[in-house]
Amino acid sequence: MASWNEILDEIERYRRTHFVPPEVAIDYVRRRYLRRLFNYTKRNIITYYSAFQTKPGIFGLGIEDGDKNGLMMAVHKMDRTLGLDLFLHTPGGEAYATESIVNYLRQMFGTDIRAIVPLQAMSAGTMIACACKIIVLGKQSALGPIDPQLQNVPAHGVINEFQTAYQEISADVNKLHVWRPIIEKYHPTFLSQCQNAIKWSEEFARKALITGMFNGEEDGPSIANSIISSLTNYTENGNHNRHIHVDACVEMGLKIYRLEDDQIFQDLVLSVHHSYMVTVQNTPAVKMIENHRGHLYSLGVRN
Structure with a gap:
């Protein structure tokens, strides 16, 4: 697994050896890890990343209708028989947009969609994950009440x-x-x-x-x-921002694949995740939708 610091070192080495701007080096390193993961799983990958942890309060962090444009771009020319691994890192968002996104992805891939949650998919993000055939969670991952x-x-x-x-x-x-x-x-x-x-x-x-x-x-x-009873239990959950971790997800009946069960897969997933966190920390990106072929839809900071 590549840590944040290791990814930053890779970016700096690539920038110096290829004489490119930092943002070009950031994109190159991130996409290299995406390709490595695709080569391992042989499944299509779409990443759906929000900068809600690093840029709280910025417009456009949540799930919204416009995100479907990014998903359409990402799906274009994919071999849909390979299924889809959908990375989710989101605070949630609009209900109508969530329903529309799920409907679109189901139209494209049927039910052969696997949600990968390296860290957090809260609220409407949890609803998207529940629409997938299985949810990949690590010990650090969390879903949230809906x-x-x-x-x-x-x-x-x-x-x-x-x-x-x-x-x-x-x-x-x-x-x-x-x-x-x-x-x-x-x-x-x-x-x-x-x-x-x-x-x-x-x-x-x-x-x-x-x-x-x-x-x-x-x-x-x-x-x-x-x-549904567990995810919507307002009294038991206490707070909409409550983090529901992997053991609780298994206990409530969700089909969970534990990230730690495949060390190679875990290292690749977390390397991809760290690459995106480095990207949103070091660029104006507020939200990123990208596929394993390097096609990127990015929303930047708005004044």
């Missing part, structure tokens, strides 16, 4: 707040003055929007699991229901 957030507010939390308000005011009308300023901060249709968002996220993830990871399995629907 309970929807509206305007950065947990939908389940809003519903719980309304239910508590109703119960307390029904028992004691004098509590109305306590709850009024809390309830008034929500616009009139916000509660129904929260209910619809919860329903959509659960139905989408359940269908994705049944038609992908557990396709054709008799007990698939019941396993999918159990997984």
